[in-house]
Amino acid sequence: MADGLAERLPRLHMTVAPYVAVAMQLTARSVDSAGSAADARRAILAHIAEVERLIAGARAFLAQFTGTPVRLVVLPEYLFTGFESGAIADFRARAVFAPDGPEYAALGAAARRLGVFLAGNAYESDPAFPGIHFQCCFVFSPTGARILTYRRLNSMYAATPHDIWSRFLEVYGLDAVFPVVETEIGRLAAIASEEILYPEIARAHALKGAEVFLHSSSEIGSPRPTAKHIARRARALENLGYVVSANTAGIAGKALPLASADGNSAVIDWRGEVLAESASGETFTAFAEIDIGAVRRQRRRPGMSNYLARQRLELFRHVYAGVVQPADSLLGPGGAILPPSRGHFEEVARRTIEAREKEGLI
Numbered sequence: 001m002a003d004g005l006a007e008r009l010p011r012l013h014m015t016v017a018p019y020v021a022v023a024m025q026l027t028a029r030s031v032d033s034a035g036s037a038a039d040a041r042r043a044i045l046a047h048i049a050e051v052e053r054l055i056a057g058a059r060a061f062l063a064q065f066t067g068t069p070v071r072l073v074v075l076p077e078y079l080f081t082g083f084e085s086g087a088i089a090d091f092r093a094r095a096v097f098a099p100d101g102p103e104y105a106a107l108g109a110a111a112r113r114l115g116v117f118l119a120g121n122a123y124e125s126d127p128a129f130p131g132i133h134f135q136c137c138f139v140f141s142p143t144g145a146r147i148l149t150y151r152r153l154n155s156m157y158a159a160t161p162h163d164i165w166s167r168f169l170e171v172y173g174l175d176a177v178f179p180v181v182e183t184e185i186g187r188l189a190a191i192a193s194e195e196i197l198y199p200e201i202a203r204a205h206a207l208k209g210a211e212v213f214l215h216s217s218s219e220i221g222s223p224r225p226t227a228k229h230i231a232r233r234a235r236a237l238e239n240l241g242y243v244v245s246a247n248t249a250g251i252a253g254k255a256l257p258l259a260s261a262d263g264n265s266a267v268i269d270w271r272g273e274v275l276a277e278s279a280s281g282e283t284f285t286a287f288a289e290i291d292i293g294a295v296r297r298q299r300r301r302p303g304m305s306n307y308l309a310r311q312r313l314e315l316f317r318h319v320y321a322g323v324v325q326p327a328d329s330l331l332g333p334g335g336a337i338l339p340p341s342r343g344h345f346e347e348v349a350r351r352t353i354e355a356r357e358k359e360g361l362i
Helices: 002-012 037-066 088-095 102-114 161-172 193-197 199-207 227-239 292-299 313-320 344-358
Strands: 019-025 070-074 117-125 133-140 146-151 181-183 186-192 212-216 242-246 266-268 274-277 283-290
Touching: 019 037, 019 242, 019 266, 037 070, 037 088, 037 102, 037 283, 070 212, 070 242, 070 283, 088 117, 102 117, 102 133, 117 186, 117 212, 133 186, 133 212, 146 181, 146 186, 186 193, 186 199, 193 212, 193 227, 199 227, 212 227, 227 242, 227 266, 242 283, 266 283, 274 283
Parallel strands: 019 070, 070 117, 186 212, 212 242
Antiparallel strands: 019 283, 117 133, 133 146, 181 186, 242 266, 266 274
16 A cells, blocks of 8 residues: 555554643743853753653642543743844854754653653754754654654744755655654644644644644733634634643743743644633643544544535645745755844845735735
Protein backbone atom coordinates (compact mmCIF):
# COMPACT_ATOMS: atom_id res chain seq x y z
CA MET A 1 0.00 0.00 0.00
CA ALA A 2 1.37 3.45 -0.96
CA ASP A 3 3.09 5.84 1.48
CA GLY A 4 3.28 3.27 4.25
CA LEU A 5 -0.48 3.35 4.72
CA ALA A 6 -0.57 -0.37 5.51
CA GLU A 7 1.70 0.25 8.50
CA ARG A 8 -0.31 3.28 9.62
CA LEU A 9 -3.81 1.80 9.46
CA PRO A 10 -3.60 -0.14 12.76
CA ARG A 11 -2.50 3.03 14.57
CA LEU A 12 -5.09 5.19 12.81
CA HIS A 13 -7.83 2.98 14.26
CA MET A 14 -6.33 2.29 17.66
CA THR A 15 -8.37 3.19 20.72
CA VAL A 16 -7.06 6.14 22.70
CA ALA A 17 -8.19 6.16 26.32
CA PRO A 18 -9.38 9.54 27.63
CA TYR A 19 -6.66 11.50 29.40
CA VAL A 20 -6.13 14.89 30.98
CA ALA A 21 -4.32 17.72 29.20
CA VAL A 22 -3.17 20.76 31.14
CA ALA A 23 -2.11 24.20 29.94
CA MET A 24 0.47 25.43 32.46
CA GLN A 25 0.05 29.19 32.86
CA LEU A 26 3.49 30.33 34.02
CA THR A 27 5.49 33.55 34.09
CA ALA A 28 7.92 34.00 31.21
CA ARG A 29 11.30 35.27 32.35
CA SER A 30 13.22 37.57 30.07
CA VAL A 31 16.96 37.05 29.74
CA ASP A 32 17.51 40.73 28.94
CA SER A 33 18.71 41.61 32.43
CA ALA A 34 21.11 38.69 32.84
CA GLY A 35 24.66 39.91 33.40
CA SER A 36 26.12 37.87 30.55
CA ALA A 37 25.16 35.21 28.04
CA ALA A 38 26.52 32.56 30.40
CA ASP A 39 24.37 33.95 33.23
CA ALA A 40 21.33 33.84 30.93
CA ARG A 41 21.98 30.20 30.03
CA ARG A 42 22.30 29.22 33.68
CA ALA A 43 19.05 31.02 34.47
CA ILE A 44 17.24 29.19 31.65
CA LEU A 45 18.35 25.78 32.92
CA ALA A 46 17.36 26.67 36.48
CA HIS A 47 13.96 27.81 35.22
CA ILE A 48 13.45 24.53 33.35
CA ALA A 49 14.16 22.62 36.57
CA GLU A 50 11.69 24.81 38.46
CA VAL A 51 8.99 24.29 35.83
CA GLU A 52 9.51 20.53 36.04
CA ARG A 53 8.80 20.67 39.77
CA LEU A 54 5.62 22.68 39.17
CA ILE A 55 4.40 20.23 36.54
CA ALA A 56 5.13 17.30 38.86
CA GLY A 57 3.01 18.90 41.57
CA ALA A 58 0.17 19.69 39.19
CA ARG A 59 0.30 16.20 37.69
CA ALA A 60 0.10 14.51 41.11
CA PHE A 61 -2.80 16.72 42.24
CA LEU A 62 -4.78 16.29 39.04
CA ALA A 63 -4.33 12.51 39.01
CA GLN A 64 -5.97 12.40 42.46
CA PHE A 65 -8.57 15.05 41.66
CA THR A 66 -9.74 13.67 38.32
CA GLY A 67 -8.84 10.01 38.61
CA THR A 68 -7.54 10.26 35.05
CA PRO A 69 -3.85 10.36 34.12
CA VAL A 70 -2.24 13.58 32.92
CA ARG A 71 -0.67 12.68 29.58
CA LEU A 72 -0.19 16.09 27.92
CA VAL A 73 1.30 19.33 29.24
CA VAL A 74 1.55 22.53 27.17
CA LEU A 75 3.83 25.42 28.16
CA PRO A 76 3.46 29.10 27.15
CA GLU A 77 5.27 30.92 24.39
CA TYR A 78 8.98 31.82 24.95
CA LEU A 79 8.58 30.81 28.60
CA PHE A 80 12.29 30.56 29.35
CA THR A 81 13.59 33.67 27.56
CA GLY A 82 10.86 36.26 27.03
CA PHE A 83 10.17 37.72 23.61
CA GLU A 84 12.93 38.70 21.23
CA SER A 85 14.31 42.23 21.57
CA GLY A 86 17.56 44.20 21.54
CA ALA A 87 20.55 43.46 19.34
CA ILE A 88 20.03 40.27 17.37
CA ALA A 89 23.52 38.91 18.01
CA ASP A 90 23.18 39.47 21.75
CA PHE A 91 19.77 37.83 21.85
CA ARG A 92 21.10 34.81 19.96
CA ALA A 93 23.92 34.41 22.47
CA ARG A 94 21.58 34.64 25.44
CA ALA A 95 18.37 32.99 24.36
CA VAL A 96 18.43 30.97 21.14
CA PHE A 97 18.49 27.22 21.74
CA ALA A 98 20.66 24.93 19.62
CA PRO A 99 18.80 21.83 18.40
CA ASP A 100 21.26 19.62 20.30
CA GLY A 101 21.84 22.09 23.14
CA PRO A 102 21.53 21.66 26.92
CA GLU A 103 18.16 23.41 27.12
CA TYR A 104 16.40 20.88 24.92
CA ALA A 105 18.27 18.05 26.65
CA ALA A 106 16.89 19.30 29.98
CA LEU A 107 13.35 19.54 28.59
CA GLY A 108 13.53 16.03 27.16
CA ALA A 109 14.79 14.67 30.46
CA ALA A 110 11.96 16.45 32.27
CA ALA A 111 9.36 14.88 29.95
CA ARG A 112 10.88 11.45 30.61
CA ARG A 113 10.89 11.84 34.39
CA LEU A 114 7.35 13.24 34.38
CA GLY A 115 6.06 10.59 31.99
CA VAL A 116 4.14 13.13 29.86
CA PHE A 117 4.06 14.57 26.38
CA LEU A 118 5.61 18.01 26.94
CA ALA A 119 4.93 20.80 24.43
CA GLY A 120 6.34 24.30 24.40
CA ASN A 121 7.96 27.10 22.45
CA ALA A 122 11.44 28.59 22.14
CA TYR A 123 13.76 30.39 19.75
CA GLU A 124 15.98 27.95 17.89
CA SER A 125 18.98 28.05 15.59
CA ASP A 126 19.45 25.71 12.65
CA PRO A 127 22.92 24.78 11.34
CA ALA A 128 21.47 24.57 7.83
CA PHE A 129 20.69 28.29 7.92
CA PRO A 130 23.48 30.22 9.63
CA GLY A 131 22.80 33.79 10.62
CA ILE A 132 19.09 33.41 11.38
CA HIS A 133 16.92 31.65 13.92
CA PHE A 134 13.28 30.64 14.12
CA GLN A 135 10.59 30.66 16.73
CA CYS A 136 9.92 26.99 17.21
CA CYS A 137 7.26 24.81 18.84
CA PHE A 138 8.37 21.43 20.14
CA VAL A 139 6.96 18.24 21.64
CA PHE A 140 8.88 15.73 23.74
CA SER A 141 7.44 12.27 24.34
CA PRO A 142 7.44 10.41 27.69
CA THR A 143 10.61 8.67 26.50
CA GLY A 144 12.38 12.03 26.36
CA ALA A 145 12.62 12.00 22.57
CA ARG A 146 11.78 15.09 20.59
CA ILE A 147 8.98 13.98 18.29
CA LEU A 148 7.74 17.24 16.75
CA THR A 149 9.44 20.40 15.53
CA TYR A 150 7.28 23.15 14.09
CA ARG A 151 8.82 26.42 12.96
CA ARG A 152 6.50 29.38 13.14
CA LEU A 153 5.36 30.34 9.64
CA ASN A 154 3.84 33.77 10.20
CA SER A 155 5.72 36.28 12.32
CA MET A 156 6.01 40.04 12.18
CA TYR A 157 9.48 40.47 13.65
CA ALA A 158 11.38 37.19 13.27
CA ALA A 159 12.55 34.97 10.43
CA THR A 160 10.27 32.18 9.25
CA PRO A 161 10.71 29.30 6.79
CA HIS A 162 8.76 31.38 4.25
CA ASP A 163 11.49 34.03 4.32
CA ILE A 164 13.96 31.43 3.04
CA TRP A 165 11.34 29.27 1.35
CA SER A 166 13.38 27.93 -1.56
CA ARG A 167 16.27 26.88 0.69
CA PHE A 168 13.97 25.51 3.40
CA LEU A 169 12.20 23.21 0.96
CA GLU A 170 15.52 22.02 -0.43
CA VAL A 171 16.67 21.01 3.05
CA TYR A 172 13.49 19.73 4.68
CA GLY A 173 10.77 19.35 2.06
CA LEU A 174 7.07 20.08 2.40
CA ASP A 175 6.51 17.51 5.15
CA ALA A 176 8.38 19.75 7.60
CA VAL A 177 6.13 22.76 6.97
CA PHE A 178 2.98 21.45 8.68
CA PRO A 179 4.24 18.54 10.80
CA VAL A 180 1.71 16.28 12.50
CA VAL A 181 2.92 13.52 14.81
CA GLU A 182 0.93 10.39 15.51
CA THR A 183 1.15 9.30 19.14
CA GLU A 184 -0.57 7.07 21.66
CA ILE A 185 -2.63 10.11 22.78
CA GLY A 186 -3.74 11.14 19.30
CA ARG A 187 -2.32 13.10 16.41
CA LEU A 188 -0.67 16.30 17.59
CA ALA A 189 0.21 19.56 15.84
CA ALA A 190 1.50 22.90 17.07
CA ILE A 191 0.32 26.45 16.44
CA ALA A 192 2.48 29.35 17.61
CA SER A 193 0.99 32.37 19.34
CA GLU A 194 -0.89 34.71 16.98
CA GLU A 195 -0.91 32.05 14.27
CA ILE A 196 -4.18 30.95 15.85
CA LEU A 197 -5.63 34.00 14.03
CA TYR A 198 -4.73 32.51 10.65
CA PRO A 199 -7.26 29.76 9.84
CA GLU A 200 -5.14 28.31 7.05
CA ILE A 201 -2.45 27.12 9.47
CA ALA A 202 -4.80 25.10 11.68
CA ARG A 203 -6.68 23.85 8.63
CA ALA A 204 -3.48 22.60 6.98
CA HIS A 205 -2.63 20.65 10.12
CA ALA A 206 -6.17 19.28 10.35
CA LEU A 207 -6.10 18.12 6.73
CA LYS A 208 -2.96 16.18 7.65
CA GLY A 209 -4.87 14.49 10.46
CA ALA A 210 -4.18 16.65 13.52
CA GLU A 211 -6.64 16.06 16.37
CA VAL A 212 -5.09 18.14 19.16
CA PHE A 213 -3.66 21.61 18.50
CA LEU A 214 -0.95 22.66 20.95
CA HIS A 215 -1.07 26.43 21.25
CA SER A 216 1.78 28.16 23.09
CA SER A 217 0.93 31.84 23.46
CA SER A 218 1.67 35.08 25.27
CA GLU A 219 -1.19 37.51 25.03
CA ILE A 220 -3.33 39.97 26.92
CA GLY A 221 -5.81 38.48 29.33
CA SER A 222 -9.23 40.01 29.62
CA PRO A 223 -12.75 39.25 30.86
CA ARG A 224 -13.83 40.38 27.40
CA PRO A 225 -13.29 38.06 24.41
CA THR A 226 -9.91 38.82 22.84
CA ALA A 227 -9.03 38.13 19.21
CA LYS A 228 -7.16 34.97 20.17
CA HIS A 229 -9.96 33.86 22.50
CA ILE A 230 -12.41 33.99 19.61
CA ALA A 231 -9.95 32.38 17.19
CA ARG A 232 -9.16 29.45 19.50
CA ARG A 233 -12.82 28.46 19.63
CA ALA A 234 -13.22 28.92 15.88
CA ARG A 235 -10.15 26.80 15.05
CA ALA A 236 -11.39 24.00 17.33
CA LEU A 237 -14.91 24.01 15.89
CA GLU A 238 -14.10 24.34 12.21
CA ASN A 239 -11.40 21.65 12.36
CA LEU A 240 -13.19 19.28 14.78
CA GLY A 241 -10.20 19.13 17.11
CA TYR A 242 -9.11 20.07 20.62
CA VAL A 243 -7.10 23.22 21.32
CA VAL A 244 -4.88 23.25 24.40
CA SER A 245 -3.77 26.86 24.77
CA ALA A 246 -1.16 27.88 27.37
CA ASN A 247 -0.71 31.61 27.96
CA THR A 248 1.95 33.30 30.03
CA ALA A 249 1.27 34.54 33.54
CA GLY A 250 3.03 37.77 32.71
CA ILE A 251 6.53 38.44 31.44
CA ALA A 252 9.15 39.26 34.07
CA GLY A 253 12.24 41.33 33.30
CA LYS A 254 10.74 43.46 30.53
CA ALA A 255 9.88 47.16 30.63
CA LEU A 256 6.20 46.27 30.85
CA PRO A 257 3.76 45.85 33.72
CA LEU A 258 4.08 42.21 34.77
CA ALA A 259 0.51 41.18 33.99
CA SER A 260 0.42 42.68 30.48
CA ALA A 261 0.33 39.16 29.00
CA ASP A 262 -1.48 37.14 31.62
CA GLY A 263 -4.49 34.85 31.88
CA ASN A 264 -7.06 32.96 29.84
CA SER A 265 -5.17 29.73 29.23
CA ALA A 266 -7.81 27.27 28.05
CA VAL A 267 -8.74 23.82 26.84
CA ILE A 268 -11.37 23.86 24.08
CA ASP A 269 -13.10 20.82 22.63
CA TRP A 270 -13.96 19.91 19.04
CA ARG A 271 -17.37 21.60 19.33
CA GLY A 272 -15.75 24.94 20.21
CA GLU A 273 -16.78 24.65 23.85
CA VAL A 274 -14.40 26.00 26.50
CA LEU A 275 -13.92 23.10 28.89
CA ALA A 276 -11.63 24.99 31.27
CA GLU A 277 -10.10 28.45 31.42
CA SER A 278 -7.69 30.10 33.85
CA ALA A 279 -7.94 33.51 35.43
CA SER A 280 -4.68 35.42 36.02
CA GLY A 281 -1.48 34.34 37.68
CA GLU A 282 0.59 31.18 37.71
CA THR A 283 -1.78 28.22 37.70
CA PHE A 284 -2.62 24.82 36.24
CA THR A 285 -6.38 25.35 36.32
CA ALA A 286 -6.79 25.11 32.53
CA PHE A 287 -7.08 21.33 32.47
CA ALA A 288 -9.66 19.01 30.94
CA GLU A 289 -10.24 15.51 29.69
CA ILE A 290 -9.38 14.82 26.06
CA ASP A 291 -11.54 12.26 24.27
CA ILE A 292 -9.88 11.42 20.97
CA GLY A 293 -12.53 8.80 20.28
CA ALA A 294 -15.19 11.52 20.12
CA VAL A 295 -13.16 13.46 17.56
CA ARG A 296 -12.70 10.40 15.38
CA ARG A 297 -16.36 9.44 15.54
CA GLN A 298 -17.42 12.93 14.50
CA ARG A 299 -14.94 13.09 11.63
CA ARG A 300 -16.19 9.75 10.27
CA ARG A 301 -19.89 10.70 10.24
CA PRO A 302 -21.45 12.14 7.08
CA GLY A 303 -23.51 15.16 8.02
CA MET A 304 -23.77 18.92 8.04
CA SER A 305 -21.54 19.26 11.12
CA ASN A 306 -18.63 17.29 9.61
CA TYR A 307 -16.91 20.44 8.37
CA LEU A 308 -13.71 18.71 7.32
CA ALA A 309 -15.44 16.16 5.09
CA ARG A 310 -17.45 18.92 3.43
CA GLN A 311 -14.44 20.99 2.36
CA ARG A 312 -14.28 21.79 -1.39
CA LEU A 313 -10.75 23.12 -1.49
CA GLU A 314 -10.48 23.17 -5.28
CA LEU A 315 -12.90 26.12 -5.22
CA PHE A 316 -10.25 28.29 -3.57
CA ARG A 317 -7.14 27.18 -5.42
CA HIS A 318 -7.08 30.13 -7.84
CA VAL A 319 -7.58 32.63 -4.99
CA TYR A 320 -4.75 31.22 -2.90
CA ALA A 321 -2.47 31.08 -5.91
CA GLY A 322 -2.16 34.86 -5.72
CA VAL A 323 0.88 36.09 -3.81
CA VAL A 324 0.27 38.55 -0.97
CA GLN A 325 3.53 38.54 1.00
CA PRO A 326 6.31 37.11 -1.19
CA ALA A 327 8.64 34.31 -0.20
CA ASP A 328 12.46 34.34 0.05
CA SER A 329 12.81 37.86 1.44
CA LEU A 330 15.95 36.73 3.31
CA LEU A 331 17.65 35.07 0.36
CA GLY A 332 20.27 36.91 -1.62
CA PRO A 333 22.10 36.06 -4.86
CA GLY A 334 22.82 32.36 -5.18
CA GLY A 335 20.52 31.57 -2.28
CA ALA A 336 22.74 33.19 0.34
CA ILE A 337 21.07 33.76 3.71
CA LEU A 338 20.67 37.45 4.55
CA PRO A 339 20.58 37.95 8.34
CA PRO A 340 17.73 40.41 8.94
CA SER A 341 17.71 43.75 10.67
CA ARG A 342 14.87 44.59 13.04
CA GLY A 343 13.30 46.81 10.40
CA HIS A 344 13.38 44.24 7.61
CA PHE A 345 10.01 42.68 8.33
CA GLU A 346 8.18 45.99 8.62
CA GLU A 347 9.64 46.99 5.25
CA VAL A 348 8.40 43.75 3.63
CA ALA A 349 4.95 44.37 5.09
CA ARG A 350 4.97 47.97 3.84
CA ARG A 351 5.88 46.89 0.29
CA THR A 352 3.18 44.24 0.35
CA ILE A 353 0.55 46.78 1.40
CA GLU A 354 1.70 49.21 -1.31
CA ALA A 355 1.43 46.48 -3.96
CA ARG A 356 -2.11 45.66 -2.84
CA GLU A 357 -3.02 49.33 -2.99
CA LYS A 358 -1.71 49.64 -6.56
CA GLU A 359 -3.85 46.67 -7.57
CA GLY A 360 -6.90 48.42 -6.09
CA LEU A 361 -7.47 45.59 -3.62
CA ILE A 362 -7.24 47.66 -0.44
